[in-house]
Amino acid sequence: MHRVMIHPATYDTVNDSVDRVFDLFPQDLDGKSVMIKPNLLRASQANEGIVTHPAVLAAVVDKVRSFQPKSIVVGDNPGVFSYGANEAAFEQTGLMAAAKGHYRNIGLDAVTVPFNADYMDSVRISRDIxxxxxxxxxxxxxxxxxxxxxxxxxxxxxxxxxxxxARLHKIAGSPFRFHELIVDVFKLRVPNLFVMDAVVGMQGNGPASPDLRDIGLILAADNAVAMDAVVATMMGLDPGRLRFLQKAAEAGLGSWNLDDIELDGELVRLKDFIIPPLGGEANFNNPDIQSLLESKTRLTPQANPDQCTACGSCVEQCPADALTLIDDLPVVDMDRCVTCFCCQEICPEKAMVLQ
Structure with a gap:
């Protein structure tokens, strides 16, 4: 039976909640390399509620540092609006300061791993993960x-x-298949611990809705399916109707049935919580969304000749060996490019642009 912690908190008292997390879910961190991954959807202000709040990240970093880990890395790969802009997104959200010197651009180094061939034979996943x-x-x-x-x-x-x-979004082709897809990604490296920022939540048409909701909680678990089942119930959803939870349960990753979950705290359904349409079809088939995804999959890195100094950093750091200096200008071979946008991230002159 998995356990989910539901603990009252504000952003000023979150350290107390995080202490409770590690009491309930002890982690062997001494001498270990620890990766901390917030939710960094895109560049935004912390009070917009779009990303994990910096206070939560800072509290977890402090707690991990109180052990004797070999190393700590804080990082994420943001969504479509912040592709190629990890540092800027971390700075603007306040998560850079909250990382307390442990931030790393995890998008710059990735490894290729086998994937579900129904979508793609392989994907690249950040090496730090x-x-x-x-x-x-x-x-x-x-x-x-x-x-x-x-x-x-x-x-x-x-x-x-x-x-x-964005490419996988497009390949999925339907909400049902995208639900299944995210479970396949999750299985690539199942995290050891989950600490959820539910101090201020988001309702309506997320994940970037302006409709915020004061909830006043920190949730924690060592099982993602159990945590998401509790969250779904709090939102007024039946977790058994969410395909990604069904798929995860079928894969042996946990149970969405509340009878199989021990609660440390009180589970209260949020009154009149606003949720999107259950199937997601209205959003998936939205032509503007499809056009956005299509545009992101067609982005090509190109060097601005007025800014490029031919330093070769992008060529050296390209994980796919897709860049070559020709007449002192990096040129991309799109047959080899994996559109990780490392070249844009690494360029000291900010000369690489996406077109």
């Missing part, structure tokens, strides 16, 4: 227009750097 001894996921309590809610399972979609996320 794959190689960490302990992964701590910090999801946000939010709705999602396509998956109805976004939580512990969906937060792992940020394991994938660059435009792979």
């Amino acid at each position: 794959i190689e960490a001894d302990v992964v701590i996921s910090l999801p946000k309590f939010k709705t999602h227009g396509l998956t109805v809610m976004t939580g512990a399972v969906k937060n792992s979609y940020g394991f994938l750097p660059g435009a792979q996320k």
Whole structure:
């Protein structure tokens, strides 16, 4: 039986909640490499409720530092609006300061791993995720227009750097298949611990809705399916109707049945909580959304000759060996490019642009 913690909190008292998390879910961190992954959807202000609040990240970083880990890395690969802009997104949201010197751009180094061939034979996943001894996921309590809610399972979609996320959205072709897809990504590296920011949640047509909701909780679990089942219930959803939870349960990743979950705290359904349409079809078939995804999958890195100094950093750092200096200008071979946008991230002159 899995346990889910439901603990009252404000952003001023979140350290107390995080202490409780590690009492309930002890982690062997001494001498270990620890990866902490917040939910960084895109550049925004912390009070917009779009990303994991910096106070939650800072509290978890402080707690992990109180042990004797070999290393700590804080990072994420943001969504479509912040592709190629990890540092800027971390700075604007306040998560850079909250990382307390442990931030790393995890999009710059990725490894290729086998994937579900129904979508793609392989994907690239950030090396820091794959190689960490302990992964701590910090999801946000939010709705999602396509998956109805976004939580512990969906937060792992940020394991994938660059435009792979948009490409997989497009390949999925339907909300049902996208629900299943995010479970396949989640399975690539199942995190060890989940600490959810539910102090201020989001309702309506998330994951970037302006309709915020004061909830006043920190949730925690060592099982993503159990956590998301509790979150779904709080939102007024039947967790058994969410395909990604069904798929995860079928894969042996946990149970969405509340009878199988021990609660540490009180589970209260939020009155009149606003959720998107259950199936997600209205959002998935929205032509504007489809056009956005299509545009992101077609982005090509190109060097601005007025800014490029031919330093070669992008060529050296390209994980796919897709860049070559020709006449002192980096040129991309799109047959090899994996659209991770590392070249844009690494360029000291900010000369690489996406077109």
